[in-house]
Amino acid sequence: MPTTGPDKAAAAPAADIPGDMAQTRAILDSVFVGIVTVNSGGIEWMNGSAQRMFGGDLSRFAGQPISVVATPDPFHPLRREPQWFELGPGQNETFECRLKALDGREFWVVANIVATREGDVRKLTVAFLDIDSRRLAEQSIAQARSSLQRMVETAPMAIALFDARRFGLLQHNRMAALLLGRMLPGSGLTFREDDAVVLDGRQPGAELGPDILRCLQQAQNGSDGVWAELQRGQPPRHRVWDARFVLIPKADGLHDQILLVASDVTQQRIAEQARLDAAIGQREMLVKEVHHRIKNNLQGVAGLLQQSAQANPAAAAALSEAAGQVHAIAQVHGLQVGGEGPLRLWDVIQSIAGSVQRMFGRDIVCTLLEPSASDFMLPENESIPVALVLNELFTNAIKHSPASQPVHCHLDAWPPTGQAETGAGLRLAIVNTGQLRTGFDLHSVRTGVSGLSLVRALLPGRGAELSLTDADAAHVSATLLLSAPCVYRVSGAESPRSRP
Numbered sequence: 001m002p003t004t005g006p007d008k009a010a011a012a013p014a015a016d017i018p019g020d021m022a023q024t025r026a027i028l029d030s031v032f033v034g035i036v037t038v039n040s041g042g043i044e045w046m047n048g049s050a051q052r053m054f055g056g057d058l059s060r061f062a063g064q065p066i067s068v069v070a071t072p073d074p075f076h077p078l079r080r081e082p083q084w085f086e087l088g089p090g091q092n093e094t095f096e097c098r099l100k101a102l103d104g105r106e107f108w109v110v111a112n113i114v115a116t117r118e119g120d121v122r123k124l125t126v127a128f129l130d131i132d133s134r135r136l137a138e139q140s141i142a143q144a145r146s147s148l149q150r151m152v153e154t155a156p157m158a159i160a161l162f163d164a165r166r167f168g169l170l171q172h173n174r175m176a177a178l179l180l181g182r183m184l185p186g187s188g189l190t191f192r193e194d195d196a197v198v199l200d201g202r203q204p205g206a207e208l209g210p211d212i213l214r215c216l217q218q219a220q221n222g223s224d225g226v227w228a229e230l231q232r233g234q235p236p237r238h239r240v241w242d243a244r245f246v247l248i249p250k251a252d253g254l255h256d257q258i259l260l261v262a263s264d265v266t267q268q269r270i271a272e273q274a275r276l277d278a279a280i281g282q283r284e285m286l287v288k289e290v291h292h293r294i295k296n297n298l299q300g301v302a303g304l305l306q307q308s309a310q311a312n313p314a315a316a317a318a319l320s321e322a323a324g325q326v327h328a329i330a331q332v333h334g335l336q337v338g339g340e341g342p343l344r345l346w347d348v349i350q351s352i353a354g355s356v357q358r359m360f361g362r363d364i365v366c367t368l369l370e371p372s373a374s375d376f377m378l379p380e381n382e383s384i385p386v387a388l389v390l391n392e393l394f395t396n397a398i399k400h401s402p403a404s405q406p407v408h409c410h411l412d413a414w415p416p417t418g419q420a421e422t423g424a425g426l427r428l429a430i431v432n433t434g435q436l437r438t439g440f441d442l443h444s445v446r447t448g449v450s451g452l453s454l455v456r457a458l459l460p461g462r463g464a465e466l467s468l469t470d471a472d473a474a475h476v477s478a479t480l481l482l483s484a485p486c487v488y489r490v491s492g493a494e495s496p497r498s499r500p
Contacts, residue, residue: 035128054101081124302323331355343377402433408430431471
């Protein structure tokens with residue numbers, strides 16, 4: 001069967017073609033699909049679309065084998081032309097291949113070959129549909145998908161996709177594996193066919209952790225998205241993730257999905273905490289410096305008052321009392337140098353007692369009867385009034401007791417053990433040797449600027465109660481009952497500078 005050389009009969013003028021065939025060819029000439037008929041001598045006829053595809057008219061291809069437009073590939077489908085003539089009537093074969101036009105242009109087509117018979121003559125009708133644009137589009141889409149997949153996989157953020165019904169994990173990248181604490185079978189981006197797959201024999205969502213599961217549930221019920229800061233691991237080797245959960249509605253009856261995008265912000269949080277710690281440290285340093293300077297200035301003022309008392313015997317008592325009060329305030333600021341915030345009441349008591357001891361040269365013995373009583377704190381706004389009250393009570397006890405006898409200070413829990421709300425407050429007792437005058441009434445003490453009248457004026461309005469009684473026939477006790485909000489208790493493990 002010849003496959004080369006022109007077939008003069010095939011190139012016969014249209015006038016020699018029967019009328020029905022001419023009509024058929026006229027119709028086929030108007031379609032956009034390339035139509036080529038081939039007989040044993042080669043190409044017999046081509047419509048206009050085929051001629052445009054091949055880059056030449058019928059005279060350039062008549063009598064040539066159909067493989068004349070095949071690319072150099074030795075296994076090109078068009079090189080199987082002899083086999084097609086063995087197809088039975090009505091049988092066809094469809095395939096995709098690349099063609100090469102006379103002008104050198106290569107393009108993709110879908111070819112459909114049908115074997116026909118006219119009498120004893122076998123012919124082939126080949127239809128070519130140009131799919132080069134579609135192929136280029138598919139290739140571009142495939143490249144874009146591949147590029148997107150590489151970008152997702154290498155992205156410096158966690159990306160994961162969940163089924164919105166049962167929170168099954170559908171897809172995740174390596175960073176998401178760090179966040180979720182697992183890596184599904186395979187490497188890189190992981191796809192699952194079943195969007196409700198059970199992972200490791202457990203219900204979907206069970207292995208994600210309560211924080212992620214809670215965010216998925218919130219995202220499932222809203223369209224605005226859910227933001228959360230997630231922490232994995234324990235400090236200092238922990239990771240902090242800034243995560244966003246977004247519901248993705250699906251059309252055409254498909255199930256909704258939830259997209260998780262999270263960034264590792266561990267270093268940012270560490271830097272922020274470092275800046276905050278530095279700012280707090282600087283502020284504490286400045287506060288300590290201010291308290292230190294105030295203490296020094298107050299001690300200077302107290303020194304001037306004592307010098308004035310020595311130079312003016314007539315006003316010595318009043319000036320010495322004022323110097324003691326200034327010393328008491330200075331002691332509070334001295335304690336504040338050790339750190340800002342509330343002060344332990346027991347520290348204030350010991351500090352004021354030491355200051356009064358040094359001023360009068362008398363012994364004051366402070367005893368902590370209940371260890372838990374040392375856990376009580378003074379609010380900042382009560383520290384100076386309470387310090388002045390303690391200063392006056394210690395001073396008063398020293399003034400009204402023999403020089404040879406020490407003053408005792410006891411701090412205990414109140415109410416005492418065994419009563420309701422045991423240890424809810426404190427009982428401070430300052431005991432000195434002596435007796436109250438007959439008919440003494442604390443409430444009848446006249447208002448003034450010194451002694452018990454000053455104590456009554458400075459005593460906090462809530463949570464503080466003072467009584468002055470004969471402890472026995474030879475001792476007087478000034479008892480101060482303190483409770484919230486004048487004082488409050490913190491646990492032993494808690495920072496003494498922080499409120500509960």
